[in-house]
Amino acid sequence: xxxAESKPKTLxxxxxxxxxxxxxxxxxxLIYIDRHLVHEVTSPQAFEGLKNAxxxxxxxxxxxxxxxxxxxxxxxKNFKNAGDFIKENDSRLQCTTLEENxxxxxxxxxxxxxxxxxxxxxxxxEQGFTLPGTTVVxxxxxxxxxxxxxxxxxxxxTSEVEHVLATQTLITRRSKNMRIQVDGELPAxxxxxxxxxxxxxxxxxxxxxxxxxxxxxxxIRGLSMEARMSxxxxxxxxxxxxxxxxxxxxxxxxxxxxxxxxxxxSAEWNKATSYWxxxxxxxxxxxxxxxxxxxxxxxxxxxxGTSPQDVVPITGVVPSPDDFEDENRKASCKxxxxxxxxxxxxxxxxxxxxxxxxGSCTNARIEDLRAAAKVVKGRKVASNIKRAMIVxxxxxxxxxxxxxxxxxxxxxxxxxxxxxxxxxxxxxxxxILSPKERCASTSNRNFExxxxxxxxxxxxxxxxxxxxxIVGKLADVREHVVASPVLGKASPKIDVQPVFESPxxxxxxxxVLDHPADNEPHTNSSAPASGGGKSTGLPAFxxxxxxxxxxxxANVDTDAIIPKQFLKTIKRTGLxxxxxxxxxxxxxxxNPDFVLNQGIYRNSKILVVTGPNFxxxxxxxxxxWALLDFGIKCIIAPSFADxxxxxxxxxxxxxxxxxxxxxxxxxxxxxxxxxxxEVDLVNQEIKDAQxxxxxxxxxxxxxxxxxxxxxxxxxxxLQMESxxxxxxxxxxxxxxxxxxxxxxRRDRRGATMVEAAPVPKTNRGDVTNEPLEW
Ligand SMILES: CC(C)[C@H](C(=O)O)[C@@H](O)C(=O)O
Ligand code: SF4
Numbered sequence: 150x151x152x153a154e155s156k157p158k159t160l161x162x163x164x165x166x167x168x169x170x171x172x173x174x175x176x177x178x179l180i181y182i183d184r185h186l187v188h189e190v191t192s193p194q195a196f197e198g199l200k201n202a203x204x205x206x207x208x209x210x211x212x213x214x215x216x217x218x219x220x221x222x223x224x225x226k227n228f229k230n231a232g233d234f235i236k237e238n239d240s241r242l243q244c245t246t247l248e249e250n251x252x253x254x255x256x257x258x259x260x261x262x263x264x265x266x267x268x269x270x271x272x273x274x275e276q277g278f279t280l281p282g283t284t285v286v287x288x289x290x291x292x293x294x295x296x297x298x299x300x301x302x303x304x305x306x307t308s309e310v311e312h313v314l315a316t317q318t319l320i321t322r323r324s325k326n327m328r329i330q331v332d333g334e335l336p337a338x339x340x341x342x343x344x345x346x347x348x349x350x351x352x353x354x355x356x357x358x359x360x361x362x363x364x365x366x367x368x369i370r371g372l373s374m375e376a377r378m379s380x381x382x383x384x385x386x387x388x389x390x391x392x393x394x395x396x397x398x399x400x401x402x403x404x405x406x407x408x409x410x411x412x413x414x415s416a417e418w419n420k421a422t423s424y425w426x427x428x429x430x431x432x433x434x435x436x437x438x439x440x441x442x443x444x445x446x447x448x449x450x451x452x453x454g455t456s457p458q459d460v461v462p463i464t465g466v467v468p469s470p471d472d473f474e475d476e477n478r479k480a481s482c483k484x485x486x487x488x489x490x491x492x493x494x495x496x497x498x499x500x501x502x503x504x505x506x507x508g509s510c511t512n513a514r515i516e517d518l519r520a521a522a523k524v525v526k527g528r529k530v531a532s533n534i535k536r537a538m539i540v541x542x543x544x545x546x547x548x549x550x551x552x553x554x555x556x557x558x559x560x561x562x563x564x565x566x567x568x569x570x571x572x573x574x575x576x577x578x579x580x581i582l583s584p585k586e587r588c589a590s591t592s593n594r595n596f597e598x599x600x601x602x603x604x605x606x607x608x609x610x611x612x613x614x615x616x617x618x619i620v621g622k623l624a625d626v627r628e629h630v631v632a633s634p635v636l637g638k639a640s641p642k643i644d645v646q647p648v649f650e651s652p653x654x655x656x657x658x659x660x661v662l663d664h665p666a667d668n669e670p671h672t673n674s675s676a677p678a679s680g681g682g683k684s685t686g687l688p689a690f691x692x693x694x695x696x697x698x699x700x701x702x703a704n705v706d707t708d709a710i711i712p713k714q715f716l717k718t719i720k721r722t723g724l725x726x727x728x729x730x731x732x733x734x735x736x737x738x739x740n741p742d743f744v745l746n747q748g749i750y751r752n753s754k755i756l757v758v759t760g761p762n763f764x765x766x767x768x769x770x771x772x773x774w775a776l777l778d779f780g781i782k783c784i785i786a787p788s789f790a791d792x793x794x795x796x797x798x799x800x801x802x803x804x805x806x807x808x809x810x811x812x813x814x815x816x817x818x819x820x821x822x823x824x825x826x827e828v829d830l831v832n833q834e835i836k837d838a839q840x841x842x843x844x845x846x847x848x849x850x851x852x853x854x855x856x857x858x859x860x861x862x863x864x865x866x867l868q869m870e871s872x873x874x875x876x877x878x879x880x881x882x883x884x885x886x887x888x889x890x891x892x893x894r895r896d897r898r899g900a901t902m903v904e905a906a907p908v909p910k911t912n913r914g915d916v917t918n919e920p921l922e923w
Pocket of ligand 1: 766
């Protein structure tokens with residue numbers, strides 16, 4: 150609920166403040182998590198950790214699981230179960246492991262036989278699980294999507310997934326406030342995807358580091374919820390922890406009738422909307438940085454390189470390294486052009502495409518499919534296009550599209566109509582690019598190898614990808630769609646039938662509102678279980694001395710640190726051989742030019758990175774696991790991406806920020822000379838092999854304390870049980886709609902969780918005799 154303090158606050162400040170369970174003197178906060186989404190890739194090790202420690206899931210009613218990354222998108226006509234359907238061993242194991250875990254811990258799960266299954270960031274909003282003013286997390290970087298509702302939503306690593314499962318809280322710190330205001334009006338043919346690609350071009354992939362972006366201005370206010378989701382989705386590509394948009398009538402309208410939202414028209418709905426309406430930045434609220442963009446300056450935008458900041462208007466040409474002043478960017482441009490097989494000065498519209506992918510958590514919602522269908526209707530996919538795919542974001546999006554006849558429009562023009570999943574966005578399933586194939590893609594990342602080893606990705610809006618499919622080259626939608634309206638501006642709504650009746654009658658609801666204490670949140674406390682409240686577990690980190698490998702690169706993404714094919718493991722160990730796989734090996738042979746393949750650097754304990762923004766992109770904790778398994782326990786860099794930075798600490802590793810260019814070069818010179826470097830955490834100093842200080846560094850007091858003492862966060866947090874409990878009681882009073890309802894019932898008698906609600910008609914996952922085609 151809004152706090153009484155008078156200092157003007159931003160939307161982010163308000164939501165953060167309302168979730169603080171405990172705050173330490175150094176600013177470390179324990180915050181309560183309202184909504185936890187779970188998928189198969191980042192959860193197995195977390196559940197294993199819970200099992201090993203004898204812990205339970207604290208709030209199954211606030212947890213929703215699905216499978217999305219690994220699953221094939223081929224027809225499920227003959228689907229019986231995931232075990233038989235998924236042919237690839239590791240993918241199958243991850244999916245069946247999740248199925249076991251959701252059973253063991255009593256979690257709500259949308260499996261492959263359930264039409265509510267889909268990409269985790271599509272199903273949360275679709276079900277009304279994502280609500281304004283909530284904290285939403287998932288072991289996935291694109292959790293930022295949910296910020297479109299005025300939620301504080303961000304990606305976390307697997308250790309944090311375990312922390313949330315066990316405690317329903319997270320240890321974090323306040324982020325900075327960044328405001329991006331887009332005013333004016335968007336020209337015809339320009340969508341929210343163009344807006345966000347344009348923004349990332351302006352601020353760069355590290356532009357939002359350490360901050361939460363609030364998107365505002367008349368353009369944003371005019372966007373539908375789905376268009377807003379596409380924007381917040383990509384705030385992670387701008388380096389931000391999260392993106393947020395103040396909830397308004399468009400938000401409330403979207404939420405009406407969603408199965409897990411408060412029931413429209415009820416007392417709870419009215420109470421909720423009055424709270425949600427208060428979630429706006431106050432006049433005079435302070436931002437650490439502000440960016441203003443005029444909507445009329447945005448042209449349909451497209452990426453040319455291997456970072457989401459490498460964008461140009463479709464009317465532009467492939468840039469040259471000379472166009473950049475910064476040395477890092479010059480070098481990246483040169484490498485990107487080579488990787489992408491592009492020549493500077495070539496008009497973007499002359500670039501020939503091989504494949505088209507319309508899907509992903511950025512652009513696989515019903516409006517995206519409608520925008521694409523509008524372009525392709527009555528036309529044929531160009532003959533040079535080897536494959537054009539439409540992958541709806543969820544079973545419900547697919548069903549809705551079919552009811553509107555969109556599937557027919559697509560298949561008539563030569564597109565494949567697939568089943569829901571992440572698909573070729575990152576190709577953990579069979580949908581991948583072959584080497585050197587060029588793809589017009591509506592996804593969010595164009596990193597090297599993202600859609601398949603040596604594949605070449607161009608990011609764009611659904612309308613632009615559809616146009617590329619028809620033209621056979623990158624193309625300007627405005628030249629191919631007659632009198633196009635402003636695409637993505639409308640707010641038509643997917644028809645989500647409430648698939649399960651809320652168990653609450655109006656009487657019950659009134660009772661909850663009048664006597665909330667009778668309705669204790671159904672909490673599973675982990676504290677009494679064996680190992681519950683102990684806090685040990687990680688090897689202590691005090692001083693580290695050893696060989697340091699120099700790496701002269703900027704914006705090293707976690708896809709490069711460990712590519713997707715190695716994310717299919719259900720263990721944390723053994724990933725050292727996969728570290729920097731594409732850089733370390735060519736055709737499975739060691740590349741002698743890569744530093745970690747050279748002499749003494751094979752035994753590096755420290756990595757010295759001279760370019761900024763190390764560890765950007767995906768939240769995969771496999772990146773620090775791979776570094777650790779290789780033997781690297783400390784990374785020194787001018788700056789880090791937020792999620793990677795967090796993930797290292799959770800594994801007893803130390804990321805050191807050295808922003809002083811001269812000091813960093815000195816350390817890099819020691820590394821290049823093959824001398825040992827010493828990182829002394831106790832005294833916060835970096836020294837040369839002789840023990841001479843090169844530079845001092847900063848580290849947060851709490852993190853230092855945990856590293857030096859080898860403390861495990863979960864054990865520490867469980868010692869806060871009474872604070873967490875009182876937060877939960879207050880939450881039940883203030884925001885009763887956040888306690889589980891609908892898919893999981895409340896236990897009327899006490900605090901113990903009850904079983905998942907009866908399988909509704911559409912929950913085919915558990916119904917063996919129902920036809921599976923929909
Ligand atoms: C698998 C997951 C960790 C990852 C992410 O965090 O983004 C994935 O969704 C991606 O898009 O690369
Ligand atoms: S970015 Fe791609 S792989 Fe990651 S969650 Fe979204 S659709 Fe899935």
